[in-house]
Amino acid sequence: MYNFFNKIVRLFCLCVFLFGHSSADAQNKELPADINPYFGPVGKQAVMPNAAGFIQRWLLLEPISMPVKSNVVFTDSYLKEIFHTQYFPKQMETVPKDGAIVKVGKEKLKWHALDSKLFNVKLFRFATSFKKPKYGVLFWAVTIIDCPEEMKDVRLSVGSNGASMWWLNGEEAVMLEGDRRMVRDDVVSKKLTLKKGRNILRGAVINGPGMSDFCVRFIDGQGKPVRNLSIHVK
Structure with missing residues (x-):
């Protein structure tokens, strides 16, 4: 027995x-083979930002097609209209699940949970790997940041190619306007507060022709990266 x-x-x-x-x-x-140099699958455990503080774990939505042939149209008024348009239900209310499908116009687009292998998130490579449009597109990115305690007076430091807007817990944090290349710490937000526990960071990046990518990190009052954060997508 x-x-x-x-x-x-x-x-x-x-x-x-x-x-x-x-x-x-x-x-x-x-995951497509072409994506391997840039992204990997998300593990079960939460991760910290990298050694320089950059956030590498994201939910990325397949690109939304936009009628953009040139980045010269990226004026402040144009960008604010684009970034504040609702493209799919509960766009700013819920955290999407990996593999979830949303309908944008006639397009059905999927969310992908990915870990970037680089400090910057290669949106162009993300699009081409999944055989999606790479020019004249709008990308959406979401991640969850768990804080062990409340953190006041931190700033969101962003670089993007091209223009982008970022929200922390539903509030606009920073906008990068105009036609620009991705430069780390290109634009820094006003002072922000990360709540103890769960915080939601969202971003939208629009680009016409050319490459698309972004890099994001939080910095403290001395300009040093904030690393004692837990990053996940569930």
Whole structure:
């Protein structure tokens, strides 16, 4: 009886092991090969920002097609209209799930949970890897930031190619206007407060022709990166 019970336990453990590995393999296989130099699948555990404070874990929405042939149209008034337009239901209210589908006009677009392998998030490579439009597009990005305690007087430091807008907990934090290249710490927000516990950071990046990417981190009053944060997408 004891031997029989041991066999059952070993069989159960083997099934769990194989199922866990097959699930991980399936997750890896879902990502196109072209994306490998730039992104990897999201792990189960939350992560910290990298050594320089940059946030690398994101939910990215497949690009929304926009009638933009040149970045010279990126005036403040144009960008504010674009960034404040609602493209899909509960756009600023909920955190999307990995694999969720939203309808934007006639397009059905999917959310992808990804870990950037670089300090900057390569939106152009994200689009091309999934065979999506890469020019004249609007990208949406969302991540969750858990703080061990309230952090006052931090600033959101952003670089993007091209223009972008960023919201912290539903409030506009910073806008990067005009036709620009991605430069780290290009624009820094006013003083912000990260709440103890869950904070939601959202961004929208629009670009016409050319490459698209962004980099984001929080800095303290001395301009040093804030790293004692827990980043996840669930």
